[in-house]
Amino acid sequence: MFDKVLVANRGEIAVRVMRACEDLGIDTVAVYSEADRHGGHVRFADEAYNVGPARAAASYLDGEAIVDAARRADADAIHPGYGFLAENADFAERVRDAEGITWVGPDPGPMRSLGEKTKARSIMEAADVPIVPGTTEPVDDPETVREFGDEYGYPVAIKAEGGGGGRGMKVVRSADEAADQLESAKREGEAYFSNDSVYLERYLENPRHIEVQIVADEHGNVRHLGERDCSLQRRHQKVIEEGPSPALSDELREEIGEAARDGVREAGYTNAGTVEFLVEEDPDREPGELLGPETNFYFLEVNTRIQVEHTVTEELTDIDIVKEQLRIAAGAEIGFSQDEVELEGHAIEFRINAENAAEEFQPANEGSLDVYDPPGGIGVRVDDALRQGDELVTDYDSMIAKLIVYGSDREECLARSARALKEYDIEGVVTIVPFHRLMVTDDEAFVGGTHTTKYLDERADKDAIAAAQEEYGTGDASTGGDDEEVTEREFTVEVDGKRFEVALEERGAPEIPTPDAGGGGGGRDRPDVATSDDDGGEEVAVGDGETVEAEMQGTILSVDVEVGDEVAPGDVVCVLEAMKMENDVTADMGGTVTEVPVGEGDSVDMGDVLLVLE
Known part of the structure; x- marks a missing residue:
């Protein structure tokens, strides 16, 4: 087994991998960008190395800097987590070529083949796996x-x-x-x-999104660990994942699981991965009815890494998938047969994102966790890296944590989920906890298990989502109706022996001082890290005229106009990447472009001027 593993990632997945390493007696190394110099994964690791500025392309996506950090730390393996470089075959090859460092992931060859979707379709077709x-x-x-x-x-x-x-x-x-x-x-x-x-x-109009977790070793063993249902999505981004699927019969479940095994075996794939399928939903299916083996299902893609929602499978099988990854990378053989894999109970994962579900899941641009008190109790697991008092880092994604709930069956799991979500106390940052509470208690389609991948975008009750946000949401410091300072004071009042929690808002009142909550890192001291307040940016002077401003923090992917161009209201003037989504920025009014103070690849903050019109 390895002595020291560098985790080439950040946030909760980095902490998740580090915990598995600790269970195996392995020391851990974190890498961090300037934006993450006080991040939870930095606190948790035994060592930490700065790999660049906030922009991911110059830090977490800099493969050379990552491998150099591993050499400096004398790490003998690199685990990529998910996202960033996790599915980059060139980076996997770079790690493989680095003397004394092992890549905790699939071989670059199959990784490259399955990562290129047309090649993946050909491989699956050769394995008789149905394809769209x-x-x-x-x-x-x-x-x-x-x-x-x-x-x-x-x-x-x-x-x-x-x-x-x-x-x-x-x-x-x-x-x-x-x-x-x-x-x-x-x-x-x-x-x-x-x-x-x-x-x-x-393009299938009403599919369910079903994915199968697989693990495969270098000795020819391939196992599937059951399926997860990831059909509750918005704009193709998963929000809630669960397993087993509430829609599949046992016969259909087995067919899909065996198709996943056949496909990765054909590809010569090793380590952990996920084979994703689209399953044609019956629009007339009632809650409780199941899709039989005659149902059409089609290969979608292979994710050549661990998934965000791997935790669901861990709860159902009691198999630590990250530990399996490490053991397989070290050359070990899988220690269980396919017949020994059993799915017991039901599990649901909720992505606790800093987003406002009532505003089309718009991500927060700033904020701090003034209160952060996650739930507990039997059947409740929270994977996170942030602690009370931490600032929200919005340079990469909107996830604060993952809440995973387990029950003996789906009914108990939903009830326990409602309790856990009610307990989850987060203030200072807007989150989608209110949306999750709505889904598990009052949304007939989700509770009945008849939702598809199109449900949130096309059929969900937007008024009900807004009402849930109003009732259960705490808002965030960056949203407010006026400039007057509002202080919220909370009191516990007892009337006739009954306890009441009362919140009062005072405008213009001084804030009540509170002790510094600190960062808290599970009893760990923060490793020595380099700090810098200089991001190398330059102030840009903007002339007179009407401006087009960034509505969120992000990176400019393209600028579609030049000085002197005429634009009309609604014209796309540039494309902004934010929270892993591409957003067209349009002009609210027409005019002549007099200044373009940004260029392709620039990082911008909310309110930065992108364009000046006259």
Whole structure:
């Protein structure tokens, strides 16, 4: 087994991997950007190394800096977590080529093949795994998109070769959209995955998203650990995941699980991974009815890494998947047979994101955890890295934590989830906890298990979501109706022996001083880290005129106008990447462009001027 593992990631997944290492007696090394110099994963690790500025491309995505940190720390393995470099075959190869360092992940060859979606489709086809009708060669011409739509019908999905989680995917609903959506998909693919190659698939209108966890070793053993249902999504980003699926019969479950095993075996894949499928839902299915073995299901993609929602499978099987990854990377053989894998009970994972579900899940731009008190009790697990008093880091994603709840069956799991979510006390940052509370108690489609991947975007009750946010939400410091300072004071009042919690808001009152909550890191001292308040930015002077400003923090992917151009209201002037999503920035008014103070690749904060119009 390894002596020291560097975790090439941040936040809760870095802490999750470090905990598994500690269980195995392995020392841990963190890497951090300037934005994360006080991050929870830095506090938790035995050592920590700065790998660059806040921008991910210059820190967490800098493979050379990561490997250099591993050498400096004398680490003998690198675990990538998920996201960032986790599915980058070139980085895996770089680690493999570094003397004395082991890559905790799949071989670069199968990783590269399965990461390129057209090759993955060919591999699955060879293994007799059902695939959605689509192309097996990259597409460059809008006319190819139109011809595909004429043959198979609209809508058509354009997908980036290296994409995942909805990034790099665009939906074409008519021939008129082909050119624009093709260009956008290629641009996202290049921005996120350094690969602008795209392919086409028939777009299924009402699917369920089912994924199968697999582990495979270098001795030819392949096991599946059951499925997870990830159908509750917004804009192709998962929000709630659960297992087993409330929609699958045992026969269909076994068919999908064996298809996953066949596919990764054909690819020569090792370590942990997830095979994702789309399952055609019966729109007339009633709650409690199950989809039988005659149901169509299709291969979607393979995630060549551990998943955010791996915790669901761990609760159902009592198998520590991260430990399995480490053991397999060290050359060990899987110690259990397929027949010994049993799914017991039911588990649900809730992503505790700093987002406002009532505002189309808009992410928070700033804030601090003034109060952070996660739930506990039997069947409740919280994976996190932040602690009370920590500032929210919004440079990368919106996740604060993951809440995982286990029950003997789905009914008990839903009831326990409602209790745990009610206990989850977070103040200072807006979160989607109110949305989750709505889903597990009052949303008929989710409670009945009849929701599909389109449910949140097309059918969910927006008024009910807004009402839940109003009733249960705490808001955040960055949203307010006026400039007058508002102080909230909380009191415990007893009337006739009954206890009441009362919150009062005072405008213009001084804040009540409170002791410094500190960062708290599980009893650990913070490792020595380098600090700097200089991000190397320069102030940009902006002239007179109407301005177009950034509505959120992010990175400029492209600037679509130049000085002297005429723009009309609604024209796209630039594309801003924020929270892993591509956002078109449009002009509210028409005019002539007089200044463009930003360029491609620039990082911007909320309120920064992107454009000046006259």
